[in-house]
Amino acid sequence: MPNSHPTLRDVARLAGVSHQTVSRVINGSEDVLPETRANVEAAIKQLGYRPNAIARSMARGQTHTLACISPNLTDYTFASVIEGAETEARQHDYFLLSSSATDPKAFHALVDELVGHRRVDGLIVINPYSDDRFQHIPEKFPVVFVGAQSHEQKISSVCLDDEKVAYEATRHLISLGHKDIALVTGPMEEDCSLDRTEGYRRALQEAGIPFDDSKIIEGDWSATSGQDALLSFVEQGRVPTAVFAQNDRMAMGVLRAARDVNIKVPTQLAVIGVDDMPLSSYFDPPLTTMRQDMPRIGQEATRMLLDIIQKKNTDQREVKLSAQLVVRQSTSDKGGD
Amino acid sequence: MPNSHPTLRDVARLAGVSHQTVSRVINGSEDVLPETRANVEAAIKQLGYRPNAIARSMARGQTHTLACISPNLTDYTFASVIEGAETEARQHDYFLLSSSATDPKAFHALVDELVGHRRVDGLIVINPYSDDRFQHIPEKFPVVFVGAQSHEQKISSVCLDDEKVAYEATRHLISLGHKDIALVTGPMEEDCSLDRTEGYRRALQEAGIPFDDSKIIEGDWSATSGQDALLSFVEQGRVPTAVFAQNDRMAMGVLRAARDVNIKVPTQLAVIGVDDMPLSSYFDPPLTTMRQDMPRIGQEATRMLLDIIQKKNTDQREVKLSAQLVVRQSTSDKGGD
DNA sequence: ATGAAAGCGCTAACAA
């Protein structure tokens, strides 16, 4: 057993059969005499033979590998989606290659390498917020979007029902009696931010609360941007009684700022976020939020993608998942923890 | 330009040269007449030809892909290491395939698929805490460990200098006048927890503070376990004046528990962690911690691995990085934020 | 400087 690994032919030679028979055995074909099979299997074991995945991909014209591109890996939301996708892919004997691309340039380079060079059979793109992103993906190549729908092209997608989630979050604040509700959004070039803003607007309207542009501040999903948002309200001397932050990290920034300027939560200010990160319940006070099932999103996306690859279902589909209100003390003293 | 993609031969035909010449062009060989090269490049552009990575791997016997296995992707520490590794790999034109394996069984299956089936040229293993993990990796296969050193085998590794980091963290508490310092550890089967415990012990010893086993509680890195740890001290009626939690999440759990039972931080209780997660500075109070440079760890690991793969440096190396004390208000009212 | 031939390790026809 020298340096190089045994091949199909080595096994065949040892078992005294043709290499094709060995191929049949490792691929579980029925058309092999039990005795022959046993022989071959013995030879395989003896040599410690393992089929070479690359050669297989080569011959089959498929890599049995999927790729998942996200803006980064450290964002808990993305990581959870990827974990869900990975689990599902593995269940179907596919590999998932996860890579991150922060800017459009890196994104294109990645797509080129992954898709152009045929390294993968399909692609999941998380948060494809800028439309020009997918124009570089060849048509007909299996792609699924996560976290946004496609506008121009007919690409399947799975995401949170952002409008509904925001509506429900805002409803929660309204149901607690709030009328002066500020909004901290994600970057406005992301659909998700727009949709969540829409849901906020609808809830206000429905409750007969006038919509006020100046109560909306655009953040960038970071805790810092949430903190800055509240501080800017403080500076302007018009602190709202409630804040809906479009994600938990920004909500945590709001909580932090409130603490710093001595605004009591939830009595003077109620705060709600979206996500339910593991640390959200450890914050001071524990954060009320709309919990989304991120692994599930990854799982759905992977299923869709495999359906497309395996031609089971090529229709464009758009799955929207809902989120669940988790009440904690940032909105109500009576909230659980 | 139908379904299937143009190959080397298609380009060759169009350019009126042999496929070999095309190969030379795409591989940047010098031995091609400028004119020929221009011809070929024109043909490549015209057909939209991209070399097939799989076929290349096949012919070269190398995949130009690395794998990184971690217990999960959602842990911020792991994700950061992976991001660092990915960036570095990409700089060297390698791909990084990141996968997670929670239990040993999944780990072995992954190694089998990745290494046994020759999908990758090298492997980075994050937190290989149980020794039997790497016994299933074939000898001589390029591997680098992150977060732990190898005991039995001579495998290169890069990790935090855990003993030193813990020593410094404990020193910080001691320098603030604390003598009753509790320790919340990670799982004791992980080297990292043992080493950090050792550093804690050394700092106490050096300061002439008696070491007391009952002040050590084993956690599992989760915030919950940190919370439970402090609560159990409270129940026993022997609350320490300071806690060194071996990571930030557990430290946050300790802070949360302190809040719940009305122990004032830092006046009644000082708390220090390790990592410096993005949210650590947003906690109440902001958490003092030993900041580690995780992307750097991933970067170092990748460099080592590539050195091994490219035979530049096959020696076993063990890199230990240090961490930086970041003082915030969980240990000192005077701390920055 | 360019081309022809062989082969990487496998699968997919087809034949026997």
Place this chain on the structure above:
DNA sequence: TTGTTAGCGCTTTCAT
């Protein structure tokens, strides 16, 4: 049921 013959798309000798 098994074996034979061709490739998959590329790189690597070795000629020319």
